[in-house]
Amino acid sequence: MNNKPKLFIVVPCYNEEEVLPLTAPMFREELRKLEESGKIDPESRVLFVNDGSKDRTWEMIREMSAADPHFQGLCLSRNRGHQNALLCGLMEAREKCDITISIDCDGQDDIGAMDQMVDAYLDGAEIVYGVRSSRETDTFFKRFTAQSFYKLLNRMGADTVYNHADYRLVSARVLKEFANFREVNIFLRGMFPLVGFKSTSVYYERNERLAGESHYPLKRMLALAFDGITSLSVKPIRIITGLGVVISLAAFLLILYALIAWITGRAVAGWASTLIAVAFLGGIQLISLGVIGEYVGKIFLETKQRPRYIVSERTDEMK
Ligand code: UDP
Numbered sequence: 001m002n003n004k005p006k007l008f009i010v011v012p013c014y015n016e017e018e019v020l021p022l023t024a025p026m027f028r029e030e031l032r033k034l035e036e037s038g039k040i041d042p043e044s045r046v047l048f049v050n051d052g053s054k055d056r057t058w059e060m061i062r063e064m065s066a067a068d069p070h071f072q073g074l075c076l077s078r079n080r081g082h083q084n085a086l087l088c089g090l091m092e093a094r095e096k097c098d099i100t101i102s103i104d105c106d107g108q109d110d111i112g113a114m115d116q117m118v119d120a121y122l123d124g125a126e127i128v129y130g131v132r133s134s135r136e137t138d139t140f141f142k143r144f145t146a147q148s149f150y151k152l153l154n155r156m157g158a159d160t161v162y163n164h165a166d167y168r169l170v171s172a173r174v175l176k177e178f179a180n181f182r183e184v185n186i187f188l189r190g191m192f193p194l195v196g197f198k199s200t201s202v203y204y205e206r207n208e209r210l211a212g213e214s215h216y217p218l219k220r221m222l223a224l225a226f227d228g229i230t231s232l233s234v235k236p237i238r239i240i241t242g243l244g245v246v247i248s249l250a251a252f253l254l255i256l257y258a259l260i261a262w263i264t265g266r267a268v269a270g271w272a273s274t275l276i277a278v279a280f281l282g283g284i285q286l287i288s289l290g291v292i293g294e295y296v297g298k299i300f301l302e303t304k305q306r307p308r309y310i311v312s313e314r315t316d317e318m319k
């Protein structure tokens with residue numbers, strides 16, 4: 001009987017023709033090492049998910065798969081973003097394997113850490129989070145924005161593992177339960193902790209991108225943070241409620257003060273204070289409406305229950 005776990009390395013790729021030829025052999029080599037050390041099943045695979053790339057990424061995946069069945073691929077019908085591409089890969093892989101490891105295809109995450117992840121799985125963990133132990137190779141700006149991102153998320157009630165992105169091992173058992181999370185607004189790193197099961201972390205150094213450019217400039221990072229918060233927590237709405245209570249109290253005191261001033265005949269034409277109060281309240285109200293609107297928008301999107309990804313092409317074994 002063979003009870004070595006079958007591993008699928010799931011790699012979302014968007015316009016990565018420059019970096020794929022560098023990292024694909026590295027993933028393959030890692031599989032070989034893990035197989036040789038007897039930790040995983042020889043039928044383990046690298047599964048690329050082409051997220052609607054506009055360059056030769058999918059052709060490259062197809063060529064690699066034809067030359068070596070250890071490489072498999074799925075092609076999405078259009079670009080759906082990193083989270084959806086990854087979700088697609090995980091959902092398709094779970095039918096065919098015992099464990100998945102998700103990783104970016106740019107070589108930034110230490111591929112060698114997979115060894116420790118598999119060890120942790122063999123020791124009983126069902127989810128193993130890859131955590132960056134330092135960010136020395138990132139620019140100061142990237143480091144600062146990324147760390148503020150994690151802090152903001154946690155303050156706003158979206159519990160995530162600090163400095164963990166989407167490099168993680170998840171067992172098929174967890175993925176089976178995860179398949180019941182049907183929301184379209186997904187933020188995987190915040191959702192896996194909700195599934196529960198035994199989990200642990202593995203620490204690694206983060207490298208520079210081997211080639212090509214990041215798809216996460218500040219604007220997309222902010223969008224991701226906002227999506228993460230609004231998909232995982234209603235804390236912003238609570239903050240608004242709290243703010244409303246505080247401001248109402250202050251307004252009550254102000255009214256008392258105004259009444260006393262009027263009764264004692266000291267009321268003067270104070271347009272400055274009126275203007276400030278009106279402007280302040282107007283601003284707060286608009287922001288609050290915006291935040292609530294964001295949640296209403298999310299409800300709108302969720303009620304449609306549109307598919308989260310559509311696969312248009314598959315390599316042989318994935319058919
Ligand atoms: N990616 C994707 N779809 C997108 C954008 C990115 O599948 O719309 C993939 C990309 O190919 C890479 C991973 O997501 O494997 C992370 O992207 P990137 O390295 O650009 O982000 P960063 O590491 O700079 O945060």
Ligand code: MG
Nearest residue numbers: 104106108209
């Ligand atoms: Mg990257």
